[in-house]
Amino acid sequence: MKSIWSKTCPMRERSTLSGDIQTEVAVIGAGMAGVLIAAALAEAGIRVVVLEADRIASGQTRNTTAKITSQHGAIYRKLTDTFGKDKAQQYAMANEAALAEYRRMIEKNGIDCDFEEQCANVYGNDAKILRAEAERAAALGLPASFTEQTDLPFPAAGAVRFAHQAQFHPLKFLKAVSEPLTIYEHTRVQTVTEHRLVTERCTVTAEKIVFACHTPFVNFPGLFFARMHQERSYVLALENAPPMDGMWIFADGEQNRYSFRTWNGLLLLGGGGHRCGENSAGGRYDALRKRAMEWYPQSREVAHWSAQDGMTGDGVPYIGQYASSRPDWYVATGFQKWGMTTSMVAAMFLKDSINGKKNPYADVFSPGRLNMKTVSGVLKEGGQSVKGLTRRFFQIPAEAVNALSPGQGGIVSLYGKKLGVYKDTDGSLYPVDVVCPHLGCQLAWNPDEKSWDCPCHGSRFDRFGRLISGPAQTELQKKSP
Ligand code: FES
Numbered sequence: 143m144k145s146i147w148s149k150t151c152p153m154r155e156r157s158t159l160s161g162d163i164q165t166e167v168a169v170i171g172a173g174m175a176g177v178l179i180a181a182a183l184a185e186a187g188i189r190v191v192v193l194e195a196d197r198i199a200s201g202q203t204r205n206t207t208a209k210i211t212s213q214h215g216a217i218y219r220k221l222t223d224t225f226g227k228d229k230a231q232q233y234a235m236a237n238e239a240a241l242a243e244y245r246r247m248i249e250k251n252g253i254d255c256d257f258e259e260q261c262a263n264v265y266g267n268d269a270k271i272l273r274a275e276a277e278r279a280a281a282l283g284l285p286a287s288f289t290e291q292t293d294l295p296f297p298a299a300g301a302v303r304f305a306h307q308a309q310f311h312p313l314k315f316l317k318a319v320s321e322p323l324t325i326y327e328h329t330r331v332q333t334v335t336e337h338r339l340v341t342e343r344c345t346v347t348a349e350k351i352v353f354a355c356h357t358p359f360v361n362f363p364g365l366f367f368a369r370m371h372q373e374r375s376y377v378l379a380l381e382n383a384p385p386m387d388g389m390w391i392f393a394d395g396e397q398n399r400y401s402f403r404t405w406n407g408l409l410l411l412g413g414g415g416h417r418c419g420e421n422s423a424g425g426r427y428d429a430l431r432k433r434a435m436e437w438y439p440q441s442r443e444v445a446h447w448s449a450q451d452g453m454t455g456d457g458v459p460y461i462g463q464y465a466s467s468r469p470d471w472y473v474a475t476g477f478q479k480w481g482m483t484t485s486m487v488a489a490m491f492l493k494d495s496i497n498g499k500k501n502p503y504a505d506v507f508s509p510g511r512l513n514m515k516t517v518s519g520v521l522k523e524g525g526q527s528v529k530g531l532t533r534r535f536f537q538i539p540a541e542a543v544n545a546l547s548p549g550q551g552g553i554v555s556l557y558g559k560k561l562g563v564y565k566d567t568d569g570s571l572y573p574v575d576v577v578c579p580h581l582g583c584q585l586a587w588n589p590d591e592k593s594w595d596c597p598c599h600g601s602r603f604d605r606f607g608r609l610i611s612g613p614a615q616t617e618l619q620k621k622s623p
Pocket of ligand 1: 367578579580581582583596597598599600601612613614
């Protein structure tokens with residue numbers, strides 16, 4: 143299930159760190175955020191290394207839809223109501239500045255990454271709400287207007303349109319930007335204490351440490367695992383679909399919850415989003431395929447893939463100091479499905495912070511924020527985690543192994559124990575402990591991705607129990623069949 147980005151842009155392999163080193167800054171994670179942060183620091187003359195558990199861009203960056211925009215759904219009315227006009231404007235201007243910085247880097251370095259200017263559109267069925275959103279966004283200085291014209295394959299009342307936004311090929315861009323950087327692959331950081339990072343083979347001593355690894359895996363301080371949840375969504379790449387102008391996403395409350403953009407003659411149709419660990423029925427790709435056949439009967443699928451996004455309780459990413467008790471640690475997480483622009487925002491902010499400068503847009507993103515209007519969202523995240531923890535102890539035992547279809551998995555009672563079992567197409571069984579090694583929630587089987595997903599904080603494991611993504615740091619315990 144490779145994305146079209148992975149299929150069309152292999153990344154150069156890097157060595158694994160095998161001896162102790164010292165550096166000014168260590169960045170954990172070589173996705174778009176980690177690489178951009180490292181590039182910004184290197185440009186400012188700072189000695190920086192990037193430590194990546196797997197390969198460059200092997201997490202969400204290879205699975206994004208790669209829209210670069212300050213339009214993150216219909217959010218600006220909500221942001222203004224929750225945070226006030228000044229902070230909503232900080233959010234807006236930070237993301238517009240990020241878009242401008244992409245343009246600057248691409249032009250300055252002549253990066254061939256299929257960058258093209260497009261309008262970003264958020265569609266819906268309530269014109270009044272959309273008009274109000276467009277007015278609020280325009281009042282913050284964004285290039286926003288309401289339009290009744292949509293290019294969608296179903297009816298909609300209209301859209302909020304942001305002019306002069308962009309889309310690109312994320313891996314072509316990342317490949318060029320990462321080339322001069324010191325990046326160690328297959329170098330998983332296992333523990334971090336003050337200025338010391340320990341990997342499987344060695345130790346890195348760093349004056350400053352940046353967590354740019356999707357979900358920070360140091361639980362205390364910070365508590366980021368309890369302040370976010372993870373969502374998974376699915377994409378089809380279709381050839382022979384009609385051309386479409388602009389990038390499109392749904393507004394909150396919209397029945398037709400799809401995303402669209404084009405690349406190189408292909409239409410990327412996204413949808414099927416759900417909270418991680420809540421897809422036991424499966425069928426997300428098939429539902430998208432059904433829509434594709436209905437809207438574009440002449441089209442043909444050339445790729446399908448999925449991505450996972452960190453969602454914060456108040457809808458704004460956490461970028462800045464990790465915790466007041468760790469003044470030399472920084473974090474960039476909870477990108478809310480808008481990781482391209484937000485990664486650049488993180489690079490600009492953290493470069494300033496590490497250089498001792500105050501960025502004028504940084505306050506709204508502060509990880510230390512707590513505002514009474516946002517507390518309920520944060521508590522809700524904690525509540526969902528508790529649900530995942532209790533499910534482990536009280537859920538009624540599930541089907542027997544025989545009931546599993548070949549190529550699928552499920553939770554079964556086997557010899558008196560509750561286990562996760564994947565049944566391969568040849569009938570071989572792969573039982574694993576389904577207690578998440580992060581904080582002990584019970585994992586759930588995702589039939590579309592053939593993975594074990596954690597409903598609490600989004601760790602994922604492949605069908606054999608190998609770690610795909612954290613915050614868990616270890617694989618699942620294998621059990622005897
Ligand atoms: Fe936290 Fe699973 S990811 S318990």
